[in-house]
Amino acid sequence: MSRFHYTARGPHGPIQGTQEAATAAAVAEELLAKGWVPLTIKPDAASAAKAISAPLQAPSWMAPKVQDQDVMLFSKQLYTLIKAGVPLLRALNGLQETAVNPTFKNVVAELRRSLESGVDLSAAMAQHPKVFDNFYVSMVRVGEASGRLEEVFKRLAEHLQFESGMRQQVKSAMRYPSFVVMAMGGAIGVINVMVIPSFAGVFKSMGAELPMTTKILVASSDFTVNNGGLLAVGSVAAFFAWRHWRQSPEGRAIWDRWVLRFPLVGPIVVKAALSRFARAFSLSLRSGVPMERALTGVAQTADNAHLSASIEAMKDRVMRGEALASAAASTGVFTPMALQMIAIGEETGMLDDLLDEVGEMYSNEVQYSLKTLSQQIEPILIIFMGALVLVLALGVFLPMWNLGQVTLKH
Numbered sequence: 001m002s003r004f005h006y007t008a009r010g011p012h013g014p015i016q017g018t019q020e021a022a023t024a025a026a027v028a029e030e031l032l033a034k035g036w037v038p039l040t041i042k043p044d045a046a047s048a049a050k051a052i053s054a055p056l057q058a059p060s061w062m063a064p065k066v067q068d069q070d071v072m073l074f075s076k077q078l079y080t081l082i083k084a085g086v087p088l089l090r091a092l093n094g095l096q097e098t099a100v101n102p103t104f105k106n107v108v109a110e111l112r113r114s115l116e117s118g119v120d121l122s123a124a125m126a127q128h129p130k131v132f133d134n135f136y137v138s139m140v141r142v143g144e145a146s147g148r149l150e151e152v153f154k155r156l157a158e159h160l161q162f163e164s165g166m167r168q169q170v171k172s173a174m175r176y177p178s179f180v181v182m183a184m185g186g187a188i189g190v191i192n193v194m195v196i197p198s199f200a201g202v203f204k205s206m207g208a209e210l211p212m213t214t215k216i217l218v219a220s221s222d223f224t225v226n227n228g229g230l231l232a233v234g235s236v237a238a239f240f241a242w243r244h245w246r247q248s249p250e251g252r253a254i255w256d257r258w259v260l261r262f263p264l265v266g267p268i269v270v271k272a273a274l275s276r277f278a279r280a281f282s283l284s285l286r287s288g289v290p291m292e293r294a295l296t297g298v299a300q301t302a303d304n305a306h307l308s309a310s311i312e313a314m315k316d317r318v319m320r321g322e323a324l325a326s327a328a329a330s331t332g333v334f335t336p337m338a339l340q341m342i343a344i345g346e347e348t349g350m351l352d353d354l355l356d357e358v359g360e361m362y363s364n365e366v367q368y369s370l371k372t373l374s375q376q377i378e379p380i381l382i383i384f385m386g387a388l389v390l391v392l393a394l395g396v397f398l399p400m401w402n403l404g405q406v407t408l409k410h
Contacts, residue, residue, distance in 0.1 A: 278359035
């Protein structure tokens with residue numbers, strides 16, 4: 001047992017005292033049982049000295065990152081514990097002990113310590129923006145205010161599971177095209193560095209006039225071999241410069257707008273973002289969030305700066321008294337069917353239900369597009385590979401064919 005000093009707020013004002021308990025969470029539970037609201041709970045000097053022998057390890061650059069799966073599992077478990085009537089502090093203490101990811105274990109520990117100090121759960125989560133985004137924190141804050149924290153965590157878990165499944169589908173659809181592109185890039189590099197230089201020596205020994213295609217290949221190979229280090233450094237520098245520009249507000253806005261116009265990929269990105277938007281918006285409305293505030297929160301779920309700006313523009317129009325369907329139509333990204341369903345939802349008072357259907361509709365379209373994405377990309381890759389083989393054949397084998405013809409004539 002350890003001794004803790006606490007301050008609390010009682011019915012007649014602030015209260016101070018000491019209490020012996022196994023943990024600070026136990027002290028908080030006893031204070032709450034008396035009808036007191038804990039403000040601060042701190043171990044005395046002797047208890048703190050004992051605790052130093054086994055401190056929590058802070059996350060470092062070598063520690064694993066917190067994954068979406070960690071937050072999803074945390075939400076599911078917290079929903080189950082709250083539903084079973086387990087106090088929040090005790091639930092967090094149990095989740096801290098069972099967490100597998102050491103970085104997330106530290107995050108849960110900090111949440112628990114913040115609650116023991118009298119901080120709201122949403123405010124504690126807001127201190128970890130890389131783990132809990134604005135939408136997550138906003139939903140938890142609404143759950144605290146409305147007393148529906150259990151339902152909020154259930155819906156957050158479902159929302160995170162949906163997003164995780166969509167990301168896995170995208171990765172699965174892009175795996176084969178990415179492998180083919182990398183293999184082609186490696187083949188081009190090997191041909192430039194090893195194959196063409198070998199043939200270049202043979203061509204020079206011929207003393208004959210080389211075709212233009214061969215001259216271009218030989219010149220390209222010579223440049224790559226002679227400036228390999230410079231090209232490598234330049235490529236790395238260009239990558240980091242692009243990433244820095246991509247992370248800047250202006251660069252992200254421009255890049256995200258370009259992504260939406262990419263062939264094949266752009267429509268999938270739009271539909272996936274709108275599916276997340278519709279589901280998150282429905283979740284917010286079901287939880288009692290006002291429409292204007294809900295639009296502000298769900299704008300962050302789009303994962304695209306251009307679409308987020310479009311949703312913010314929707315919010316501005318709604319705040320000026322415009323109907324949601326009209327505001328959505330002004331963005332130019334919703335399909336006519338989705339706009340019709342939103343309009344019907346506004347008229348019937350079933351906007352949250354119809355938004356779920358809109359999200360499901362876009363989700364089905366994304367799944368179909370992802371299944372056919374590889375089939376659509378394959379012809380492009382085949383044409384590119386055929387063109388590459390043709391250039392190599394004309395550049396490498398045509399001079400040898402000409403040499404053979406000359407030899408036969410002599």
